[in-house]
Amino acid sequence: MALRINDFVPDFSAETDQGPIKFHDWIGSDWAILFSHPKDFTPVCTTEFGVVAQLAEEWRKRGTKVIGVSVDGAESHKRWKGDIEAVCGTAAQFPIIADEGLAVSKAFDMLPAEAYLPEGRTPADTATVRSVFIIGPDKKLKLSMTYPMSVGRNFAEVLRALDALQLTYNVPLATPANWAAGQDVIVALALNDEQAREKYGALDIKLPYLRTAKAPK
Numbered sequence: 001m002a003l004r005i006n007d008f009v010p011d012f013s014a015e016t017d018q019g020p021i022k023f024h025d026w027i028g029s030d031w032a033i034l035f036s037h038p039k040d041f042t043p044v045c046t047t048e049f050g051v052v053a054q055l056a057e058e059w060r061k062r063g064t065k066v067i068g069v070s071v072d073g074a075e076s077h078k079r080w081k082g083d084i085e086a087v088c089g090t091a092a093q094f095p096i097i098a099d100e101g102l103a104v105s106k107a108f109d110m111l112p113a114e115a116y117l118p119e120g121r122t123p124a125d126t127a128t129v130r131s132v133f134i135i136g137p138d139k140k141l142k143l144s145m146t147y148p149m150s151v152g153r154n155f156a157e158v159l160r161a162l163d164a165l166q167l168t169y170n171v172p173l174a175t176p177a178n179w180a181a182g183q184d185v186i187v188a189l190a191l192n193d194e195q196a197r198e199k200y201g202a203l204d205i206k207l208p209y210l211r212t213a214k215a216p217k
Contacts, residue, residue, distance in 0.1 A: 021097075069105065
């Protein structure tokens with residue numbers, strides 16, 4: 001069954017380049033981002049892992065843990081990190097799951113149940129393992145994005161989406177198109193105008209169903 005928004009994400013035990021983890025325990029009470037890759041030592045993925053490493057302070061400021069997934073082994077991940085760090089100029093301190101048996105890739109609906117790793121495989125054999133999953137502290141899936149092999153992921157957009165998710169988490173707010181941190185937000189119709197003003201201050205009522213207010217600090 002497909003993993004949908006607000007589903008509990010699968011819990012699993014796995015080996016990483018930093019040792020074994022149990023996924024829900026590893027998340028704890030934080031936000032988490034799981035980003036997956038079809039193979040170690042591939043060009044696009046190397047640049048992506050490098051950007052994730054460079055953004056370490058941004059993840060920390062947002063109380064968010066990041067973890068990679070690749071369908072190669074932990075020792076391969078350790079060697080690959082040498083290339084990643086050489087390219088990006090900083091240490092890649094996040095763990096990478098060794099999903100050699102495809103258990104995580106299948107649990108997160110990135111590969112069909114019958115998928116396997118053929119001898120002499122190429123990244124194309126696991127091409128759909130190029131996804132991003134943002135997970136809330138409630139262990140539920142908040143957002144997912146899947147990219148083709150030829151398109152490098154935009155981690156500025158991942159950060160923007162994370163900011164929006166954290167701002168609107170369990171409160172009657174939403175963000176409009178192209179929203180960026182600090183811009184006005186949409187107040188949900190769960191609040192009438194009076195309740196909305198009491199909670200969020202002055203409203204800009206563009207339409208009866210489209211009301212914006214200053215983003216809470």
